[in-house]
């Protein structure tokens with residue numbers, strides 16, 4: 001029989017990379033949220049804010065350790081080096097396994113509305129196992145970011161990856177989903193695409209995305225493109241099929257071209273001008289190189305997967321500081 005006074009224990013997972021400027025502003029907000037939710041009787045007082053230091057080079061880890069000393073609701077783990085946002089969230093989720101009933105992952109810069117957590121927890125209590133935070137407005141993003149981001153979601157869906165439109169990495173996951181997700185061992189992870197694959201009943205909470213409270217984005221165009229490319233190639237093999245299709249179409253066209261050229265030659269019409277020939281050769285060369293690049297991307301992924309290297313290395317925990325021990 002279940003204890004009617006028991007409440008779900010929540011871990012808020014917050015990846016942080018060089019965030020010394022914004023952490024002192026947002027950390028108390030996460031704590032307040034835990035107190036408010038616990039005060040309303042929705043979650044347990046034993047809930048925690050778990051920071052994941054993603055190999056920061058500034059004072060982020062020192063700050064996290066200081067928070068943890070000041071209030072037991074703050075805890076933190078540190079990665080041995082920077083592994084990127086996705087792996088930082090993954091490290092937090094895997095740490096939370098067996099230790100809580102629900103996790104909510106959220107960026108540490110205050111861009112995602114912390115108050116949306118109320119509705120997330122409510123939907124969990126109403127039976128959802130996953131609740132996606134979805135951006136209803138992106139006014140604070142530049143036109144370029146909005147355009148590229150929305151284009152990316154459309155492209156992903158077109159390529160057959162089942163991802164939630166305008167949902168980033170702000171989501172609630174129950175312990176049950178986390179347990180199933182732990183069986184996804186791939187090295188190239190793209191959480192937005194993987195979590196929907198796990199299944200279970202899911203819900204959605206809409207919120208307006210605001211601006212960063214301090215510090216700078218770590219996602220310049222280059223990293224954004226890399227993430228998009230990783231997302232597409234780790235979730236869908238349609239690009240390879242498209243390449244095959246493209247190859248087939250070009251082969252047919254060039255076969256017809258050869259016959260046509262042969263007829264022209266036989267009927268005495270010599271083809272004038274080399275410009276058209278050269279441009280077609282260049283075009284074909286370009287297309288072939290792109291195709292090789294895409295195939296290379298998949299082979300690279302296979303290579304990394306076969307190595308099965310660890311996806312994250314936790315070097316320290318606030319409750320388990322590292323101490324050197326000598327044998328001599």
Ligand code: UDP
Nearest residue numbers: 015016017054084085088107108217218219
């Ligand atoms: N982040 C991380 N590792 C990285 C880059 C980013 O853990 O290598 C964290 C960062 O501290 C923040 C979140 O991921 O909490 C989102 O990053 P950011 O705000 O820079 O991205 P944007 O919101 O601009 O897309």
Ligand code: MG
Nearest residue numbers: 107109111212
């Ligand atoms: Mg941000």
